[in-house]
Amino acid sequence: MLEVVILGTGNIAQHLFNTLTTYNDITVVQVVGRNPKALAYFGEKSDIQTSFKKIKTADLYIIAVSDNALGDVSHYLHGKKGVIAHTTGSISMNILQEHKNHGVFYPLQTFTKNQKVNFKTVPLCIEANNNESYSLLKKLAEVLSDNVYDITSEQRKKLHLAAVFINNFSNYVYQIGNDICEENNLSFDILKPLILETAKKATLFNPETVQTGPGRRNDLETIDIHKEQIKNIEHLKIYNVMTDAILSKYGKKL
Structure with missing residues (x-):
């Protein structure tokens, strides 16, 4: 029986808790967090504690x-x-070096509360300071996910950066598209098949080989038409930067 303490009550903590508590040979003995309201979510299946000075003994502490x-x-x-x-993408494992046995258990996925995620598909990136710690983290990771990777702290920082471009930035661009639709009495649903097909291609091919659009084909006339329509200054800046980057990538410049 593996005994686990989770420190934190946010999105990652909640999704890890939901997954860990589905296994009979894993017990989440305690969840620790300063927000009593957030802690209530975990109270039915685990001991909860608001004081970090009253942390129970466990085999694994997930921060x-x-x-x-x-x-x-x-x-x-x-x-x-x-x-x-810890479960952080951008912080080195060395932040935990005061502890004899430490490591990283980083799930590379976007998590939203109350939005279910199939943890079997979530890439789990692990790192540890010694063989004993590595063995425990690797064993747990392979129980939870079919995609387990040995990733160093430096590699993880770069991976987190790539994830920000792929997830955070792309989602912000989706929001711009949604705003344009709302401002012009259009349904954002019309664009959803395009979003899915674009993501699908990115998983099947090198993204460079499937780039399309006016920037890719050097269609300066269409680019000018687009720019005339954009009234939001921040959106225009993004359009110009992205379009110029695509033009430069494929041998052209504005």
Whole structure:
């Protein structure tokens, strides 16, 4: 039986909790967080605690808090014998070096509360400071997911950067498209098949080979028509930067 303590109550903590509690040989013995309202979600299946000075003994401590709180929270685990791992993409494993057994258990996925995710498909990136810690994290990762990767801290930072471009930035562009539709009495649903097909192509081919659009084909006339229609200054900046990058990539410039 693997005993786990989760520190944090946000999106990643909630999704890890939901997944871990489906296995009979894994027990989440405690969830620790400062927000009583957020902690209530975990109360039916685990002990909950608002004080980080009252953390229970466990085999594994998963720190799932914001990046700027990671260092402070980890100090409360001083002297714990279990493996201590954080779930952050952009912070080095060395932030936990005061602990004898430590590592990283990073799920590379976008998480939203109350939106179910099939954890079997989530890439889990692991790293550890010794063989004992690595073995525990690897064993747990392979139970939860079919996609487990050994990733160093430096590689993980680059992976997180790539994920920001692919997920965060693309979602913001989706929002711009949604705004344009709403402003012109159009349904955003019309664009959803395009979103799905674009994502599908990105998983099947090198994205460079399937680039389309006026920038790709050097259609300056259409580009000018688009720019005339954009009234939002920030949106126009994004359009210009993206279009210029595509033109430059394929041998042309504005």
